[in-house]
Amino acid sequence: MFRFAPYVLKSLWRHGTRTALTATGAAIALFLFSFVGAIQDGLADLGRHSERQLIVFQANRYCPFTSQVPEHYTATIAKTPGVKDVVPIKVYTNNCRASLDVVVFNGMPPDKVRSARDLNLVAGDWSEFEKHRDAAVVGQVLARRRNLSVGQRFSIGQVTVTLAGIFTSRNAAEENFIYTHLDFLQYTRGLNSVGTVTEFEVRLADGADADAVAHAIDEQYRGGPIQTDTRTKGVFLTKAVGDLVELIHFTNYLGYACVALVFCLVATTTVMAVQDRVREHALLQTLGFSGRRIFALVMSESLLVSLVGGAIGIAAALAVLAWSHMAIGTEGVTIAFAPSISLALTGLGVTVAIGVLGGCVPAWQAARAEIVSSLRYT
Amino acid sequence: MSLIEMHQVTKEYLKGNQKIAPLQDATLSVERGEFVSFMGASGSGKTTMLNLIAGIDRPTSGRIIIDGTDITQLSRSKLAYWRAEHVGYVFQLYNLVPVLSAYENVELPLLLLPMSRAERQKRVGIALECVGLTDRADHYPRQLSGGQEQRVGIARALVAHPAIIVADEPTGDLDAETSEQVLHLLQRLNKELGITFLMVTHDPRAAAIAGRQLRLDKGRLVDPARSAEAPVAMPA
Numbered sequence: 001m002f003r004f005a006p007y008v009l010k011s012l013w014r015h016g017t018r019t020a021l022t023a024t025g026a027a028i029a030l031f032l033f034s035f036v037g038a039i040q041d042g043l044a045d046l047g048r049h050s051e052r053q054l055i056v057f058q059a060n061r062y063c064p065f066t067s068q069v070p071e072h073y074t075a076t077i078a079k080t081p082g083v084k085d086v087v088p089i090k091v092y093t094n095n096c097r098a099s100l101d102v103v104v105f106n107g108m109p110p111d112k113v114r115s116a117r118d119l120n121l122v123a124g125d126w127s128e129f130e131k132h133r134d135a136a137v138v139g140q141v142l143a144r145r146r147n148l149s150v151g152q153r154f155s156i157g158q159v160t161v162t163l164a165g166i167f168t169s170r171n172a173a174e175e176n177f178i179y180t181h182l183d184f185l186q187y188t189r190g191l192n193s194v195g196t197v198t199e200f201e202v203r204l205a206d207g208a209d210a211d212a213v214a215h216a217i218d219e220q221y222r223g224g225p226i227q228t229d230t231r232t233k234g235v236f237l238t239k240a241v242g243d244l245v246e247l248i249h250f251t252n253y254l255g256y257a258c259v260a261l262v263f264c265l266v267a268t269t270t271v272m273a274v275q276d277r278v279r280e281h282a283l284l285q286t287l288g289f290s291g292r293r294i295f296a297l298v299m300s301e302s303l304l305v306s307l308v309g310g311a312i313g314i315a316a317a318l319a320v321l322a323w324s325h326m327a328i329g330t331e332g333v334t335i336a337f338a339p340s341i342s343l344a345l346t347g348l349g350v351t352v353a354i355g356v357l358g359g360c361v362p363a364w365q366a367a368r369a370e371i372v373s374s375l376r377y378t
Numbered sequence: 379m380s381l382i383e384m385h386q387v388t389k390e391y392l393k394g395n396q397k398i399a400p401l402q403d404a405t406l407s408v409e410r411g412e413f414v415s416f417m418g419a420s421g422s423g424k425t426t427m428l429n430l431i432a433g434i435d436r437p438t439s440g441r442i443i444i445d446g447t448d449i450t451q452l453s454r455s456k457l458a459y460w461r462a463e464h465v466g467y468v469f470q471l472y473n474l475v476p477v478l479s480a481y482e483n484v485e486l487p488l489l490l491l492p493m494s495r496a497e498r499q500k501r502v503g504i505a506l507e508c509v510g511l512t513d514r515a516d517h518y519p520r521q522l523s524g525g526q527e528q529r530v531g532i533a534r535a536l537v538a539h540p541a542i543i544v545a546d547e548p549t550g551d552l553d554a555e556t557s558e559q560v561l562h563l564l565q566r567l568n569k570e571l572g573i574t575f576l577m578v579t580h581d582p583r584a585a586a587i588a589g590r591q592l593r594l595d596k597g598r599l600v601d602p603a604r605s606a607e608a609p610v611a612m613p614a
Contacts, residue, residue: 003489010477283473286434287487287534288462290455371434375473 001296008300011273019305022269026309026351027316029258029265034317034347036255038337042327043248045172046237046335054214055236056200059227062240064091064332068196069226071186077200080216082208087112090185091198091332094157102329103142103156105178107185107197113137116201117174124150124165133184136161139175140168141325141336159188172336176327198332201233240333248335259350262306266358270302274362281366282374291367298366302359303352310351314344379446381541381574382408382431387440389426400426402597404440408590410541413568413575415588422594424578425546431576432544433461445541462490466535466573468545472527474519480506480530481515487538505533509563525556532563536573543567545577549584561587 012019056077058067071088078086090107108116110130122140129135138148143166148154153162161180169175186193202217204210214230221228231239238245274281281294289297318339327336389401401423408414416424429435430442433449442449444464452460466487474483484505488498506512509529519527528548535543545564549557565587568575577588585591593600 006482007475007478007486014477279473280475283469283475284486285458286432286461286467288458288460288465288490290458292455293458293490372429375434375469 001300004297004300008297008304011277011297012301012304015273015276018269018272022265022305023309023312025265026262026306026354027313029262030310030313030347030351031317032313033255033258033350034314034343035321035337036251036258037343037346038317038321038339039248039251039335040255041340041343042172042335042337043241043245045338046234046241046333052204052210053233054202054204054210054217054230055233056202056217056228056230057198057236059218059229061229062331064093064198067198068193069199069228071195071197073200073221073226073228076220077202077217080213080220082205082213082216083202084205084208085116085203087116087201087203088182088197089199089201090182090193090196092157092159092185092188093329093332095329101145102176102327102332102334103146103178104176104329104332104334105136105156105159105180105185107180107182109182113179116203117169117179118171119167119169119174119179121165121167124163126165129164132162132164133181134161135164136178136180137165137167138163138178140166141172141175141327142178145325159185172338173327173334175325176329176334176336202230237333240331241335244328244330244335259354262310262351263354263358266302266306266354267362269305270298270359270362273301274298274366277366278369278374278377281369282371282377285369285371286375295363295367298363299356299359302363303355306351306355306358307348310347310354314347314351317347318344380407381410381412381445382406382576383441383443384427384431385441385443387427387430387437387442389423389430389435390438400597401430401437401594404599406592406599408574408576410574411568411572412590413565413577413588414590414592415577415579415585416592416594417579417582417585418594421596423597424594426597427594427599428544428546428576428578431542432465432467433457434467459490462487462538464541466538466540466543468528468531468535468543468548470547470550472519472524472531472551474527474530474534476519479516479518480511480522480533483519483530484533484537487534491538501537501539502533505537506530508536508567509533523556524552525559528552528556528560529563532560532567536567536571540573542574542576545575547578547580549579549581557581557584 056069058069061067074086074088077083087108092105094103114126124137129137148163150163150166153160204213210232217230218228284294321337321339327334384404384406387401387404388399390397390399404427416427418424426435430437437450447460449457449460481502484502485498488501506515509532511526511529511533514522514526522530548564549560552560561584564575567573579585
């Protein structure tokens with residue numbers, strides 16, 4: 001089939017404007033589709049790295065500002081059967097509502113930052129972080145977005161820290177966080193958090209039943225002054241971004257609409273190409289091109305236009321996602337829109353499918369055309 | 379055994395409620411290397427006969443045996459491959475692919491055959507040389523005159539060394555001088571390469587260059603016997 005490549009390419013070039021417009025339309029649609037896919041992936045990623053963890057939050061509280069669980073609960077939670085480790089966390093965010101520029105501070109015991117999180121320091125020093133109470137380590141995405149560098153002192157809201165390190169993480173959402181000392185956040189003026197934390201992160205022992213352990217933890221504080229609401233981390237995160245989830249699921253329809261649009265574009269272009277070349281295809285059949293080969297030639301054109309446009313759109317989307325480090329956050333939870341190989345492959349798969357589906361009917365018609373009547377076509 | 383044998387071939391089709399029979403009970407044999415012309419009024423069945431022999435149309439009844447193969451029994455895809463190997467077609471309106479150069483147009487039939495690029499290059503070069511257009515190989519149809527386009531069409535028809543070349547009014551769209559040149563070329567190719575030519579024409583002068591001149595009238599062959607007249611040699 002490659003020996004026919006010059007014919008296919010030149011046929012597309014013959015109507016260069018039409019081909020370019022179709023490819024551009026495909027590029028724009030696949031750009032949007034990839035963005036929607038990245039948002040969906042970001043949402044799905046919330047629950048992916050938290051299979052064996054529980055979050056203990058104050059009951060009937062939703063925003064991190066309002067959850068104030070006594071820090072001394074750490075000891076009793078640690079003694080609950082099925083609990084392997086307890087990490088007290090103070091969460092401070094610059095914006096509890098949905099925003100594209102949410103900054104979330106997680107105050108944790110410094111030794112727990114390294115043991116409870118899978119962070120890879122790409123700049124700075126862990127020892128500097130551990131030595132200084134007002135030190136912080138920042139995710140690379142956030143550092144780039146806010147133009148932060150190691151050694152820099154910066155303030156966000158009421159919190160002022162010194163940057164001791166920049167980290168990357170397998171969990172893209174983590175790179176939008178700042179980790180600092182728990183007691184530093186607790187004692188920060190204006191936060192009124194001495195002796196309290198926002199939540200506990202509980203790691204389960206092997207074989208422990210998450211629901212049973214969650215129930216046991218809440219039972220200990222039922223009826224007391226500060227009751228708890230314990231859920232698996234995935235459920236907790238999804239609930240926290242509940243309003244956003246509805247919106248994000250709605251964007252699925254935008255993605256489907258993009259796919260339908262590209263299909264219509266590619267199909268229209270291929271139909272027009274076949275209608276323009278009825279005699280030419282009849283000529284090819286006269287020369288000995290079989291119906292199957294004519295089908296393949298038309299299909300190649302359809303596939304090529306779809307693939308070129310789609311690939312450009314996908315590449316542009318991945319580049320924008322990689323460069324912009326976009327994330328949306330609400331109530332201290334962040335959803336990162338990150339580029340990925342699977343996103344690219346999904347986009348390419350959709351592009352190929354559209355090229356094939358958009359071209360198959362006109363290709364079939366071209367292949368089955370009667371030679372004699374087609375040679376007379378004007 | 380003759381190269382081409384037609385046995386009581388009929389072609390019919392329906393136009394609305396009316397049955398049209400452009401060719402009826404045609405029986406014909408053509409020897410290898412012959413140059414046969416078909417003349418007749420419009421609608422007499424000349425092009426239909428040509429199209430049936432070339433394998434781009436199917437008869438309603440009868441058999442067509444070419445070089446031992448009954449082409450009426452071939453499937454659509456096998457017939458396509460058969461055409462690639464055995465038939466060259468010269469059109470009245472040239473029918474060159476506008477986006478391909480002269481070289482690429484002539485090369486088209488060879489892309490269907492198992493052949494290396496070097497072999498294709500060699501054959502295309504020879505074909506263009508035969509028609510005197512080696513220096514126009516990289517020109518596109520829009521850059522060629524009518525006569526040059528037709529010569530490219532002829533080169534395309536003979537590049538695969540077919541047993542038969544069918545030409546449907548090859549000079550129908552050309553002026554007198556260019557027509558003479560093209561006819562001379564066809565006659566020369568027939569003599570030098572031994573390819574069997576079947577040509578449909580309205581022009582008695584064109585028909586006269588053939589070794590055998592046949593007439594069709596209302597879908598029937600008249601005078602199928604060999605012509606007693608010698609073919610007219612076209613001036614060089």
